[in-house]
Structure formats: structure tokens, C-alpha cells
Amino acid sequence: MAFRKALKGTVIIGTGAAAALLGLSQLSEYRKTQARLAYVAAEGELQQPFKDELPTRQAQLSTLQNTEEFDVLVIGGGATGSGCALDAVTRNLKTALVERNDFSSGTSSRSTKLIHGGVRYLQKAIMKLDYEQYMMVKEALHERSNLLDIAPHLSAPLPIMLPVYKWWQLPYYWAGIKMYDLVAGVQCLKSSYVLSKKKALELFPMLKKDKLVGAIVYYDGQHNDARMNLAIALTAARHGAAMANYTEVVHLLKKTDAGTGKEKVCGARCRDVVTGNEFDVRAKCVINATGPFTDSLRKMDDVKNANICQPSAGVHIVIPGYYSPDNMGLLDPATSDGRVIFFLPWEKMTIAGTTDTPTEVTAHPIPMEEDINFILNEVRNYLSPDVEVRRGDVLAAWSGIRPLVTDPNSKDTQSICRNHIVHISDSGLLHTCGGKWTTYRSMAEETLDAAVSAHGLGGGPSKTVGLMLEGGKDWSPTMYIRLVQDYGLENEVAQHLAATYGGKAFEVAKMARVTGKRWPIVGKRLFLYFEMGYRSRSEQLTNTSEITLDTQEVARYSDLTN
Structure with a gap:
């Protein structure tokens, strides 16, 4: 916690000076410099050896089975669970994580693809003078910056x-965005700005x-x-965490506390799940980071536990790219039922x-037809009548x-928590649930702070602010050019590798020389044989005899090799 406070202090001290001395045009570079300093500070405090080559899944399973006791066992391999594992292992705690499917096979891969502070939360904070909502936005904006870095x-x-159709709304929305x-x-x-009707239509002609x-x-x-x-x-695995997917929890282990x-x-x-083999993983602290399945594990702990999760379905549709510009999203701030709808470019397509x-x-939620039609109707409200929004255009x-x-700590157990909760049951099982993608890191930090305090784990403060993720350290906006020059890749392929693997793209490109097959188009999406x-x-998605693609690349290996 001391490191996080020290970092925040540095930013706060520098904010006024940066605004006065550097000017708005240089704030972005200043922020990047601060992030680099944070990364150096964080990396310097780590004691775990950084693995040059990731262990295979079989090696990870062997570690899980043969380690006498871990400090922390995380159940769930989504954003929050993986974030908890990374936070724990970089505190030099002996860390394990198990996930019953692929990493990010659930909610974490089915988002709006945004890293955001929450404009609508800020509106509520201002209108209702709600300090809690304001602090939620402030925290999310800090995490947004960190994740981008x-x-x-x-x-x-x-x-x-944000298109405006009433004159009085223009100053109202402008004040809120500013x-x-x-x-x-x-x-x-980047600073927000106002567009005239003419300019707005030039940038978003479908409006x-x-x-x-x-x-x-x-x-x-x-x-x-x-x-x-x-x-x-x-990244957690590289720092020494034992991470295994396709490994499900059958039941929790318990012992009687002597005190x-x-x-x-x-x-x-x-x-x-692959072999059916069962084994015990022992740990001083067990963290429930299973998202929508939080209550299943709570009842595994104690069948009398009341449900605390109130699941809500967030449906998105994918439509052709001609529905939106290549690099401009759209926000509908007030839909017919008061919800917010985003309309965003995504990999040459459009997400709504x-x-x-x-x-x-x-485990496999299915979009309901009424939800799809609701989104399509909202899209129609904002697009020109010349653009026919058809149900048949929904690609996915x-x-x-x-x-x-x-x-569960609140007296008002009917009220939904606005952000997230960290709760420790009587058995010592720690639950972390709620939140959003953007704040996964701060949520993980709070969870591990609670774990360290409740179970006396030691390990020091969190070190994940500024800590570069897999592929980020050696990436640059122009590295794809080297891939073209050094490996003879097509421009589109090189850009795909750089954007997907970052600094690890060269390792992927080397495999192009090993296989005779090059790159097909799977459905509407580029996918490379040598990526598999x-x-x-190297990414230990399953064992080496089986290849599983992540949620957004739904294609069967047999389909590609036939």
C-alpha cells in the first residue's frame, strides 16, 4: 500500500506543475514518463525470478500437486482472478490459480472492449452530489491510464x-464531458472537443x-x-505463479483451527478436466474470484450461505464495419429505457x-432475441434513414x-453494491466479486490487502502499478515494419501479430518458417496457422497435444487443418 501511496503522491505533486509548466500538449508525454518510472520502481522491488520460458501446463500441474502448501490459491481465471494471482506473486507470495475452462472464457471476454472511467457514473455523482460515485470514477480513470500504459x-x-439533437443539451453535455x-x-x-453539425457528419456520415x-x-x-x-x-506465470486451466474445484478442503x-x-x-485426475492443493488463503459463479463456491463452503450475486446479462452484437467509421465510436446516453448503448469500431467490424x-x-449464456432487437432499434434511432439496419446484418x-x-457486510442486504465487494467468510474463504474490467487491478490489490491482513501472509505492499504485462515491454507502434522486413510477412499479418502479441510477435513469426502453411481467414477474421x-x-492454453482457441477466435482446429 505504501508503494501505491508513494506513486499517487508523485502524480499529485506533479499534476499542478505539469499543467503550469508543460502545457496541455505535453501532458500525455509526462504521464508516460510517470508510468515508466512506476514500472522501474515496481520491477526493482520484485524478488521472484522472471521466467524466460513459460512452464508447460503439465509442469504447472506438477507444481500444484507437489507443493506442500501455497500462500494463496485463487479460484477463477478471469480478469479479477488473474489480477489477484499477479498481485500475490509479485508480493513474493507462493501463488496458485486454477480455472475450469480457458482463461477469459467467461465474462471477461464478453465485454464492450472499453477501458473507461464511467461517464454516466460521473453524471450521477454530480447530479446527486454523490461522493462515492465520484471516487469510483476517479479510481477507474487512474486504472484506465495504468492499463493503457x-x-x-x-x-x-x-x-x-456524443451526438446532440437539442440545443440546450449541448452546454449540458459539454460541461459533463469537460x-x-x-x-x-x-x-x-486527449482533451474533449465540440463539433459542428457539418463536421460531425464528415467524421460520422452514417449519423x-x-x-x-x-x-x-x-x-x-x-x-x-x-x-x-x-x-x-x-505475466503471473512468468513471475512464478502456478497457473492451470481446465482444472476445476471439486470441493474445498478444511481443517479445525486450534485456537x-x-x-x-x-x-x-x-x-x-483433460485427464480426470484428482489432487489436493493446499493454501493458507483461498480466494473465490469466480465472478457469476461466486455463490456456487460460497455454498460449497457452507450450504447455508445466502446468495449475494445478482447476475445481469450484457448482450452485444457484431455488425459489418460499414455501420461505423474506422476510428470513431458513438455513445447513446439515453436509450428508450434509460440504458446507455455504445456503438464502436472493432477489428474492421462494429460492436453495439x-x-x-x-x-x-x-456457463454458456445465449443472447436473447429481444435483446438483439433492442440494440438494433437503438442503432436505427441514431443512423440515417439511408442506412437500412437489418437483422440479417448481425454477424455474431x-x-x-x-x-x-x-x-454481506451491509445491513441493507437488498441494495446492489455500486462497485465491488471483498468479503471474508467465517471459514476464512475470501470472496471478491463485482467491479468492472477497468478496475481489475485495484480490485485485486484490495483483495490481497485483505488476504494479507486476515491470514498474516506478509509479502509487503502491491507492486502492480506500472508493471508491464506480457508483450508490452518491447512493443512499439512501428515494430510491425520489422516483422515485414525480417520475415517477409504481409503488412496486415505483421500488424495483426504486433497488436496481438506485442514484443513476443517475433517469437510467433519465427514459427512461420517452421510450417509450410501460412494464414487463412477464419470466418471474417485473420488467423494464422503458426499462431496455434x-x-x-508458449501460452499453455491446454496441454501440448490439444489446441484450444480463446473465446473471440471460435474456430475448431480440425476445421483449419482439413
Whole structure:
């Protein structure tokens, strides 16, 4: 915690000076410098050896089975769980993580692909003078900046247009967006600005012209959520965490505490889904980071535990790229039922969403037709009548289950927590749930702070602010040119590798020389044959005899090799 406070102090001290001496045009470079200093400081405090070559899945399973006791066992390989593992192992705690499917196979790969502070939360904070909402936005904006810095190959700022159709709304929205910039302070990505009707239509020609007054453009971050999640998990593994996917928890292990006489959770009985082999993993602290499945593990601990998760379905659709400009998103701030809809470019396609409707917890949630039609109707409201929005244009759709939670520590158990909760049960099992993608790191830090305090783990403060993720350290915006020059790759292929693997892209490109097959188009998406070999060997998605693609690259290996 001391390191985090020291870093924040540095930023706060420098903010006023930066604004006065450097000017707005240099704030971005100043922020990057601070991030680099944070990374150097964080890396310098680490004691775990950084692994040049990742252990195979079999080696990780062997570590899980043969280690007498871990300090921390994390259950769940989504963004929060992987973030907890990275936070724990970089505190020099002996760390393990198990995930019953692929890393990021659930909610963490089914997001809006945004790294954002939450414009609508800031609006509520101002309108209701709600300090808690304000602090949520401030924290998220800090985390947005950090995430863009530690994984530059997987994320980038994205301009988002807010079209205005009533004159009185123009100063109202402008004031709100400028407040968003102000709260971000030195971590503001780029300053927001106002557009005339003519200029707005030049940048977003698909917009409905009738009654359009103008538009406001602000900046948030966009990222490849599935790859980002995997980058966090791989970084944890490189720092020494034992990480195994396709490993499910059968039941929790307990022992009687000599001091209190109560049963305490001390690990988990696990099953290798691939082989069916079962084994015990013992740990001083067990963390439940299973997202929508939080209550399943709570009841595994104690069947009498009440449900605290209130799952909500967030549906997104993918439509052709001609529905939006290549590098400009759109925000509908007030849909027909009061929800916010984003309309964003994504890998030459367009993503539209999200919904927010109560749902049942399932491993494979299916988008409902009414949710798809709701999004399409909202899209029609903002696009020109010349653009026919058709149901047949929906190329894909997904539903992610957002794990909204009620705080079991609160007297008002019916109220949904606005952010996230960290709760320790009587058995010592630690639950972390809620939150959003952007704040996964701060959520993990709070979780490990609680774990260290409750279980006396030691290990020191969190060191993850500024800590570069897998592939981020050696990436540069022009590195794809070297891939073209050194490996003879097509420009599109080189850009794909650089954006997907960052500094590790050269290792992937080397495999192009090993295989005779080059690169097909899988569905509507570029996918390389030699990527599969790299992912199987170096990213430990499963064992080496089986290749599983991540959620956003749904294609069967047999389909590619036939």
C-alpha cells in the first residue's frame, strides 16, 4: 500500500506543475514518463525470478500437486482472478490459480472492449452530489491510464462521439464531458472537443442528420479483452505463479483451527478436466474470484450461505464495419429505457451494446432475441434513414454475465453494491466479486490487502502499478515494419501479430518458417496457422497435444487443418 501511496503522491505533486509548466500538449508525454518510472520502481522491488520460458501446463500441474502448501490459491481465471494471482506473486507470495475452462472464457471476454472511467457514473455523482460515485470514477480513470500504459499493444485511446439533437443539451453535455477530463487530470488521454453539425457528419456520415445540432467527442480506452486477460495470467506465470486451466474445484478442503475450534478453508480438491485426475492443493488463503459463479463456491463452503450475486446479462452484437467509421465510436446516453448503448469500431467490424437484464447463471449464456432487437432499434434511432439496419446484418452476438453483488457486510442486504465487494467468510474463504474490467487491478490489490491482513501472509505492499504485462515491454507502434522486413510477412499479418502479441510477435513469426502453411481467414477474421503452435507451446492454453482457441477466435482446429 505504501508503494501505491508513494506513486499517487508523485502524480499529485506533479499534476499542478505539469499543467503550469508543460502545457496541455505535453501532458500525455509526462504521464508516460510517470508510468515508466512506476514500472522501474515496481520491477526493482520484485524478488521472484522472471521466467524466460513459460512452464508447460503439465509442469504447472506438477507444481500444484507437489507443493506442500501455497500462500494463496485463487479460484477463477478471469480478469479479477488473474489480477489477484499477479498481485500475490509479485508480493513474493507462493501463488496458485486454477480455472475450469480457458482463461477469459467467461465474462471477461464478453465485454464492450472499453477501458473507461464511467461517464454516466460521473453524471450521477454530480447530479446527486454523490461522493462515492465520484471516487469510483476517479479510481477507474487512474486504472484506465495504468492499463493503457502496461499493455500498449492490446489497448489504445478511442474517440467517442456524443451526438446532440437539442440545443440546450449541448452546454449540458459539454460541461459533463469537460468535468470527465478534469477528474482525469494529468491522466486525461486527449482533451474533449465540440463539433459542428457539418463536421460531425464528415467524421460520422452514417449519423441521422435531421435535427442534429452538433456533437461532442471525448476519449476513453479500447482493448482486446480476451488477450488482455491472458496477458495478465501469463505475466503471473512468468513471475512464478502456478497457473492451470481446465482444472476445476471439486470441493474445498478444511481443517479445525486450534485456537478457535472452527473449521477453516485450507485448500481445494481439484480435478484435471483433460485427464480426470484428482489432487489436493493446499493454501493458507483461498480466494473465490469466480465472478457469476461466486455463490456456487460460497455454498460449497457452507450450504447455508445466502446468495449475494445478482447476475445481469450484457448482450452485444457484431455488425459489418460499414455501420461505423474506422476510428470513431458513438455513445447513446439515453436509450428508450434509460440504458446507455455504445456503438464502436472493432477489428474492421462494429460492436453495439450493451443490455442489462436479470438472468440465470450459466456457463454458456445465449443472447436473447429481444435483446438483439433492442440494440438494433437503438442503432436505427441514431443512423440515417439511408442506412437500412437489418437483422440479417448481425454477424455474431454474445452475452456476458455481469456479477452484480450485494454486500454481506451491509445491513441493507437488498441494495446492489455500486462497485465491488471483498468479503471474508467465517471459514476464512475470501470472496471478491463485482467491479468492472477497468478496475481489475485495484480490485485485486484490495483483495490481497485483505488476504494479507486476515491470514498474516506478509509479502509487503502491491507492486502492480506500472508493471508491464506480457508483450508490452518491447512493443512499439512501428515494430510491425520489422516483422515485414525480417520475415517477409504481409503488412496486415505483421500488424495483426504486433497488436496481438506485442514484443513476443517475433517469437510467433519465427514459427512461420517452421510450417509450410501460412494464414487463412477464419470466418471474417485473420488467423494464422503458426499462431496455434505458439499458443499451445508458449501460452499453455491446454496441454501440448490439444489446441484450444480463446473465446473471440471460435474456430475448431480440425476445421483449419482439413
